[in-house]
Amino acid sequence: MKFILSNTWLLFLTAFLVVFPLAFPLLSFVNIVSEMLIMALFAVSLNLLIGYTGIISFGHAAFFAVGSYTVGIMLQKLSGSLPLAIPSVLLCAMIFSGIAALVIGYFCTRLTAIYFSFLTLAFSQIVYAVIIKWASFTGGDQGLIGGIPKPPLPFFGFPIDMTSPFSLYYLNVILTILSFFFLKIITDSPFGWILRSIRDNPERINFLGINVKRYQIIVFIISGVFTGLAGGLMALHLSGSYPDHAYWAKNAEPIFMIMVGGLRIFAGPILGSVIVTELSAYLSSYIQMRGLIFGGILVLLLMISREGILDVLAARWKAIKKANL
């Protein structure tokens, strides 16, 4: 309870997300906010590694794709035979991406720094190659086309029609907000503080008798599980899974969100997702130059501030508080 009260911003966010579509049922709002939330979950999960633990995964698209394809393939193959089809496939998406994260993390955490990053990238390329080449199972470079069936979700005897974008929106809101709460609890726990100290001084933490590699693998798996959930939700949102989800350029988006929003503050990637998703919707007519614009902004950010919006604001806030004491 105390925890919930100390994170009032998440409660306000939830209240707004729940109430706004009830008052103004706009399809465009529901669509873009779903995308923002899903990408925010991707970015927050990734930031658990980048911002909190200081290990940079460039291969998280692999878990996003595992989640996405798990949901897509299972729903297409099972369609309707399970009473709780959607929640069960989302759970499977989390389990499978967790297993993938265990295997990939086991190898990658043997290396440090840039080697770690590139190895994660190499593994995500394997996932991409498997998706492209195993066309009979994954649909190859076309992706899973033909739509994903969304069986109704029984809710106290009332089946909820999941094909409606509004019910899908509420599913996204519930699951992403719950994940945010869960991840926030993790980052505020002793476990989360050990992660921060690994980021700041891994040697010292090692000398204190803490198994750095084990913590890195655990956080890698947690991050992979929630990235997989984000991928699964994205498959439902798009009603399809595409090899693009595993392509390494897909990694650029959450990393960009983290950089824009702030990497030392939990809510940073969420703000980043709102800004970047809105920006890419705005830029969709310049799709050819997306990389140029995003890359250009990223270079500028790195040359000028190296901090996201919330990092800067938090530093200001601390300075003001100090001055008032």
Add this chain to the structure above:
Amino acid sequence: MDLASLFNCLASPGCILGQVIGALIIAMVLFLVASGLSLILGVLGVMNFAHGCLYMLGAYYTYTVVAHFGNFGLALLLAPIGVGITGVILERFFIKRVYGLPDLYQLLLTYAFILVLDDMAKLIWGIFDLSVPVPGWFRRPPIDIMGTLVPFYYLFIMLAGAALVLGIWFFLAKTKFGKIINAAATDPEMLMCVGMNVPLVYTSVFALGSVLAGLGGVIASPLRSIVPEMGNSIIIESFIIVVIGGMGNIIGTFLVALLFGLMRSFGILGFPFFELAFIYILMAVVLIIRPSGLFGRATV
């Protein structure tokens, strides 16, 4: 799986020779890109994500030079120089500012270069595949070696490649400049103390690495179609080679590039679609047994 065709090939010397030559061609291009990557990583400590883009630019510059002057020899000279200049611009104006900062910023910066350079290539040269014809003086009847027809251009690549491997090795191991580069990799501060201009050494190493990647692009341009994404797969392959071969080890890089080429050209016969799996398995095994790479000395 198609083991029969693999065994059929292994039974005939001509087929083996053909596959080995194919492997050598793959290995040469990979070696050029990977050795530049390895050099920059070893000396500057920067993992240059955009190294594949420099390779891509090498191919596009070749296309432009050949389209304007119709002379591949000129492209062989001009395109690597152009890529070298591009590399110097990137290093002087951008990468220089992130030396010594956490890895995140170096990775993100060179990653941002990929986004920018890929799109710039699309804007300048278009999104469609381009191709460079095999240069005129190589267009003569292929040579018949044990029943295998070997195109003349392949022979040129193999000879030029062998010369380059020896040349780079000699340059790094035996010349004064090579020794300065080694010193900059080991102890840049000490090097500065003895009066060397270390930033200049860094820039020249980056330029050299870029020229090597560009050269890879030039050589590959008559063999492969030129697309903006061509750098994205080679950068990962090159990285794997650097990991297995050991950072900064030119001979190790070459041997692993060769192994990579062999695995690919023979693997595609026996296990089409899965030929790349071997190299990943090899990488996983190497990482478990020797995290510093097969030929590496320092611990990573």
